[in-house]
């Protein structure tokens with residue numbers, strides 16, 4: 001069996017930054033670190049941080065006053081930030097800068113009273129955080145849509161000239177483009193980002209899966225069940241017609257899946273550490289697979305710096 005590795009795969013710049021913020025904070029503060037929501041959507045990363053004493057909470061009210069709180073890579077609403085300030089928490093903001101960019105745009109639209117449509121998955125923390133940048137007291141509103149069908153349910157004037165849209169960062173590129181096309185058809189005056197707000201890491205990983213699908217008869221996606229970007233990779237793999245399975249780690253692989261497979265492709269979501277990819281390769285080699293081959297793709301040079309006061313000469317060795 002040939003093993004083909006997608007490129008790029010795994011950790012993106014936003015995830016690396018979020019983990020470094022927490023690892024550095026643990027070393028600097030030597031105090032309990034509370035994280036609002038899972039820092040990134042990966043069970044291996046979460047377990048590792050939990051072992052180091054990190055406490056994950058869903059509500060700010062569960063954190064004692066004057067503690068240290070980290071906002072997850074997915075970002076938080078304005079209200080959540082206000083609650084943290086009220087409790088005199090020390091806030092370490094691990095929101096990905098690309099999510100923050102969308103926050104700023106939504107906040108600006110709210111200030112200008114521009115009716116806004118947000119394309120994203122209901123209930124996802126990034127969506128809650130981004131929608132929560134829009135002031136609810138406005139006379140204008142922010143509307144969440146998940147599909148083309150949702151467009152028809154919108155109670156917005158067709159000829160509204162003060163209307164714009166934004167998107168979640170980890171959506172399917174193709175599906176989002178079809179939603180935007182339908183939006184523009186219904187609301188000819190709508191404005192929005194030149195492309196969409198889908199991030200570079202999501203885009204590159206989706207393109208890499210499509211490339212992989214052309215040369216493999218099975219694709220394994222390493223990523224947790226609540227990881228939106230990982231789920232999109234699995235969805236895209238399936239859409240290409242290639243047998244695709246999403247796994248948390250090598251322990252989830254069923255031998256019957258790979259019995260007659262000749263070319264297996266492996267990729268990993270933006271929150272899945274390379275360590276998990278290595279474990280899968282080792283497992284496949286133990287049952288006879290050949291040495292893995294890297295499939296060439298665009299090099300990702302983007303780095304997001306962490307706040308200067310948190311800078312320590314640390315690296316992500318334990319996740320590689």
Ligand code: 0CM
Nearest residue numbers: 040041074170227228229271
């Ligand atoms: O947004 P998603 O569910 O894909 O989150 P993740 O933690 O799996 O990936 C990194 C991010 C962000 C924002």
Ligand code: SF4
Nearest residue numbers: 012014096169199270
């Ligand atoms: Fe940022 Fe994209 Fe990574 Fe999310 S997937 S943390 S938006 S770079």
